[in-house]
Amino acid sequence: MRGPRSLRGRLVWGVTLLAAVAVLTVQMIGVVVMHSWLLNRVDQQLEQFALPDGAFAQRAEPVVRPAPDSTTLPSDFRLxxxxxAGEEQGALGGGGTPGPKLPRSTGELRLTRGQEATVPAQSGDVRWRVLxxxxxxxxxxxxxxxxxxxxxxxxxxxxxxAVILAAAVVGLIALGRSVVRLGLLPLTRMEHTAQLISAGDVGLRLPDTDPRTETGRxxxxxxxxxxxxxxxxxxxEFSEARLRRFVADAGHELRTPLTTIQGFAQLALRHPERPAAQRREADEQVARNAERMNLLVDDLLLLAKLDQEPAYRSxxxxLLALAADAVSAAAVRADGEHPATLSPLDAKTKDAELEVVETVxxxxxxxxxxxxxxxxxLVHTPPSTPVDVRVGTARAGAAAGGTDLSGRTSASPPLAESTPIGVIEVVDQGPGLPPEEAERIFERFYRVDPSRSSDQGGSGLGLAIASAIAQGHGGRVELDTAPGEGCAFRLVLPLAAGAQSV
Structure with a gap:
């Protein structure tokens, strides 16, 4: 027969079986003890039995026979x-029940003198204890x-x-079902909650969380x-929405130069006899838009490569040399419109000097x-706005950077507090950004001014690429800004073990 499959059934029958075995064991021990005690009482009676004085009659010959006036005994004893010579001489005893079954001679008597034994009756089921x-x-x-x-x-x-055992089993089954049902009530509630969660209500949580119980844990x-x-x-869901937005933005960014190229190509096919000046202008527009599209595709491929955990050189x-090279290149591009300077990280301290910051x-x-x-x-600040590039070392914290702070934005996780870091900080004195725009500054294809053309504002991938590269080096790019206070973009990198600043 198949056993119950449910946990409740297994517990009820298991507890009932164990309890029944325990009761039966106790009963068996009681029966054995009681039987041994009663049998010992009978044995004591046999050992304490005193043979009456007139039980034997003396004759001239050395044969002892039972006396005629002693044929009955006032008890259940049988003699x-x-x-x-070992032959049977006779028997004494009263009562109508058949006596013990004994042989006619002591040679056939399978008894040990002075030791009790049990023998059957001459007829019937009654047994006798003999000595x-x-x-x-x-x-x-x-x-x-x-x-x-x-x-x-x-x-x-x-x-x-047997009656007690049957009653105990029935009572255990009835009581066990109630106790087990009560004990499994938390699991039942968990089952109902899990059914609701599987039905779509993912905000529900299991109610029993008492750490003192197994179900709670x-x-x-x-x-x-x-x-x-x-x-x-x-x-x-966020990643899927971000991917859909990314695809839509990428399609929008690519559609503009493609539309321009397509339009000029169709114009060239329909009007092949255009003047040379118009053809040159059209060719320049096609080349410019093709270059924009090529840069956008390169940025997209770079982001895809960065998302696949690229292998960086070690x-x-x-960092000071990197900052100096970037300032020199920016000065050439700006052509004097934006003054860019290179300063120590702690520029407010007197006698602060530039330091070589080494990392890997x-x-x-x-x-x-x-x-x-x-x-x-340089692009997002008005002309003649000073831009200061600061380089130095510090320890990660609210003041130096590397950790989260109110008003600070980053797309990468913070570094551990007091981690030795190398910092390149790009600080401008522009108009700054409101909090709602600063929160999205590192999103892909996000532009602070949506009306700005790609020629002026780029594709919106630059900061996303910079953040991905910094995170791949174990650091991060972060922004501290407020309206009217300018922007401070900060590249924070953990210093290599044993790295020193000079």
């Missing part, structure tokens, strides 16, 4: 006498007591034990797992980050 003892003049006799009282008491005790673990699953689902990098990384990619930050400052 069987054996002569000196072989020595009598006068080398005679012997066997004294016996029936065990009907003992066996009757044991029969009644066995019947009572299970509920706590499951709630943590549900929180992580919900967080993962949220991140997945060469010694001098990919110098070309890190130079790309610095150029991007500096170019972003």
């Amino acid at each position: 069987t006498f054996y002569g000196a 072989w003892r020595a009598g006068p003049a080398r005679t012997t006799y066997v004294v016996a007591l029936p065990l009907d009282t003992v066996e009757g008491a044991m029969s009644k005790m066995l019947a009572l034990n 299970l509920g706590t673990v499951l709630n943590e797992m549900l929180d992580r699953l919900q967080q993962a689902l949220g991140q997945r 060469d010694p990098v001098d 990384g990919d110098p070309d990619r890190l130079l790309q980050v610095v150029n991007n930050l500096l170019s972003n400052a």
